[in-house]
Amino acid sequence: MIQIRLLILLAIFTNLSLLAQEPMNINPYLNEKGNAYMNRQGKMFLDEINKSLTQYSPQYPMPRERYTALLLLDAVLHDPFAAYRPPVQAFFHKRMESLLHQIENTKVEKGAIIWKLYNMGFIVRTATVTLAFDLVRGNSARSKDFELSDKIMNRFVHQCDALFISHRHSDHIDLGVAQEFIRQGKPVVAPPQVWKDKPIYNQIVHLKREAGIKQKLEIQNGVRKLNVVIFPGHQMSKIENNVSLVFTPEGLSFAHMGDQINENEFMVDYQWIDKVAEQHHVDVLMPPCWTNEIYRIVKGFDPELVIPGHENELGHPIDDRVPFWGDSEYLELTYPQLKNSDYPLLLMTWGESYHYLPKKRK
Numbered sequence: 112m113i114q115i116r117l118l119i120l121l122a123i124f125t126n127l128s129l130l131a132q133e134p135m136n137i138n139p140y141l142n143e144k145g146n147a148y149m150n151r152q153g154k155m156f157l158d159e160i161n162k163s164l165t166q167y168s169p170q171y172p173m174p175r176e177r178y179t180a181l182l183l184l185d186a187v188l189h190d191p192f193a194a195y196r197p198p199v200q201a202f203f204h205k206r207m208e209s210l211l212h213q214i215e216n217t218k219v220e221k222g223a224i225i226w227k228l229y230n231m232g233f234i235v236r237t238a239t240v241t242l243a244f245d246l247v248r249g250n251s252a253r254s255k256d257f258e259l260s261d262k263i264m265n266r267f268v269h270q271c272d273a274l275f276i277s278h279r280h281s282d283h284i285d286l287g288v289a290q291e292f293i294r295q296g297k298p299v300v301a302p303p304q305v306w307k308d309k310p311i312y313n314q315i316v317h318l319k320r321e322a323g324i325k326q327k328l329e330i331q332n333g334v335r336k337l338n339v340v341i342f343p344g345h346q347m348s349k350i351e352n353n354v355s356l357v358f359t360p361e362g363l364s365f366a367h368m369g370d371q372i373n374e375n376e377f378m379v380d381y382q383w384i385d386k387v388a389e390q391h392h393v394d395v396l397m398p399p400c401w402t403n404e405i406y407r408i409v410k411g412f413d414p415e416l417v418i419p420g421h422e423n424e425l426g427h428p429i430d431d432r433v434p435f436w437g438d439s440e441y442l443e444l445t446y447p448q449l450k451n452s453d454y455p456l457l458l459m460t461w462g463e464s465y466h467y468l469p470k471k472r473k
């Protein structure tokens with residue numbers, strides 16, 4: 112009898128201790144042991160990836176060691192359940208916290224430092240201004256344990272002067288982040304479709320979506336002004352997508368493309384895409400890595416440096432999670448042509464930074 116009671120108690124304790132751990136079957140097609148193995152393998156691979164990426168920071172041409180680390184990252188993040196795996200969450204959180212620490216302690220004297228965040232999220236700092244593009248906590252990955260906290264996001268906002276939002280899709284917008292920018296008296300620029308039915312709508316800056324005009328945007332409580340061109344872009348037919356070209360007071364220019372993609376009737380967007388360089392000098396172009404005619408777009412902007420974004424969006428199905436290796440069969444991308452061209456192409460992942468120094472212009 113005592114033995115049976117002991118066995119029952121033992122069984123209860125064992126179950127309780129299991130419940131206190133992560134969900135047992137993250138991937139329901141694997142048993143508990145299989146899932147535990149995937150977590151251990153993820154941790155081992157991500158530790159190695161961290162080491163390689165630290166040793167071989169973003170640069171071009173890319174050293175082979177860095178490229179293989181990014182390919183291994185593609186493999187880990189193309190697990191359909193990646194966002195639910197504790198090692199992936201820890202990898203993301205640690206890298207973003209370290210990035211935050213860098214931003215809080217970095218003053219730029221020359222050129223610009225560009226930080227890459229989740230998905231199409233970028234922060235760019237020059238000597239006088241800090242710009243944020245599509246800054247999000249990662250809630251599109253649909254795992255509460257993956258996304259960053261309000262506390263972390265508010266600290267990011269504290270470091271920035273303005274937020275540029277490309278379009279309304281959930282992997283590019285974050286209501287809490289936008290509200291915090293506005294609470295801190297900093298402008299949030301977005302196309303009219305973003306939060307159209309929400310109270311915040313009236314506090315958003317809706318600059319004209321017009322290729323031909325430079326508009327002024329006051330920042331730092333009116334101390335400084337940015338010159339901005341908002342190109343009237345689209346993602347397919349129905350989504351307005353702001354392509355923002357921002358000029359800093361130092362005369363550097365950064366173009367962020369959101370989810371610009373040109374197909375069928377929106378081939379009309381090439382009317383301005385093909386001619387950007389005729390009007391403006393672009394220092395850094397940040398296009399989505401999966402836009403089909405990326406090479407034509409890059410030629411249109413003719414930038415000094417290309418840094419694609421949107422790799423490994425964990426909220427997307429596997430084939431649409433677009434890896435660092437390119438997968439040119441997906442949407443018939445012209446990525447290989449871009450890679451073989453003379454344009455400097457810089458691949459970066461979550462939490463990395465790059466110090467951009469413009470070349471002397473002729």
Ligand SMILES: [Zn+2]
Pocket residue numbers: 280282283370421
């Ligand atoms: Zn997107």
